[in-house]
Amino acid sequence: VDLLEELDAPAFKIASFEAIDLPLIRRAARSGRPMIVSTGMTSVDEIAAAVQAAREGGGEVALLHCVSAYPASFADANLKMIPRLAQDFDCVAGLSDHTPGTAAAVTAIALGACIVEKHFTLARADGGPDAAFSLEPDELAALVADCRHAWEALGEAAYKRGAVETENRQFRRSL
Numbered sequence: 001v002d003l004l005e006e007l008d009a010p011a012f013k014i015a016s017f018e019a020i021d022l023p024l025i026r027r028a029a030r031s032g033r034p035m036i037v038s039t040g041m042t043s044v045d046e047i048a049a050a051v052q053a054a055r056e057g058g059g060e061v062a063l064l065h066c067v068s069a070y071p072a073s074f075a076d077a078n079l080k081m082i083p084r085l086a087q088d089f090d091c092v093a094g095l096s097d098h099t100p101g102t103a104a105a106v107t108a109i110a111l112g113a114c115i116v117e118k119h120f121t122l123a124r125a126d127g128g129p130d131a132a133f134s135l136e137p138d139e140l141a142a143l144v145a146d147c148r149h150a151w152e153a154l155g156e157a158a159y160k161r162g163a164v165e166t167e168n169r170q171f172r173r174s175l
Contacts, residue, residue, distance in 0.1 A: 001027050009033065013117075014050070016040030016068050016096070022053045029057025036115065037061060038096040039085065040068030051089050062115055063089060065108075066096035071133035077104050083112045100133045102143040109150040116147060 001024070004012060012028040014021075016038040028035055035054050039047050047063065054061040065081040077099055086093035094115030095108040105116045121134035128134075135143060 001031065005031055005033075011036060014038065016042070016066050019050050020046050022049060025050055025053040026057045029054045029059030029061075032058065034060040034062065036064060036094075036117075038064045038066040038117075040066035040096065044088075047085075047089065051091065061089075062092035062094060064094045064096040064115060064117055067098060070098055070130060071100055072098040074099055074104060079104060079108050079111055082108055086112060098130075098133050102135070102139065102146060105143055106146045106150050109147045110154065116143075118143060 001012070011034040012031065014025060014028065014035060014037040017040075018024055019037055019039060019042050025035070025037070037047075037050050037054070042050070051061055051063070063085045065079070065085055067076050067078065069076060077097075079095065082093050082095060085091070092114045094113040094117070095105060096117040097105045097108070098119070099105075102118075105113075105118055108116060118140070119130045119134035120140055121128065121131055121136060124131045124134060124136060
């Protein structure tokens with residue numbers, strides 16, 4: 001934490017494996033920087049304790065739903081946890097995604113995720129422990145564009161028609 005403070009990191013990320021390290025979370029929270037906590041392998045009580053530790057330390061906290069499998073399968077992704085985390089802990093929620101490709105991350109945006117964390121590699125062919133689910137540069141660019149489009153497409157739940165439909169009203173049929 002001290003090193004990251006010296007480097008003026010704008011926020012701290014607490015990995016799933018450290019989500020139960022309450023002294024670490026309290027120390028990071030005292031920095032005054034926002035914290036992002038991944039929730040892989042945690043129980044609801046452990047998440048609550050992490051959030052409480054962060055808030056007691058005075059820090060803002062965001063929670064990332066995470067399945068700590070490398071790679072994670074789509075069947076195990078359980079993305080409906082994202083809005084549940086936001087509701088249950090009154091915080092910003094998102095996804096730490098270990099599935100291959102971009103489908104889960106874009107779906108997470110449609111479910112209300114405000115943050116998406118995705119592993120990155122210059123080339124999967126180079127190998128490595130997370131190569132199978134990491135995105136290459138062109139895929140990362142597509143993910144950013146697709147997430148932005150998904151967010152824009154959400155709109156609002158209101159019974160109103162946009163200006164783009166006004167001209168077409170003249171083509172309505174009637175008997």
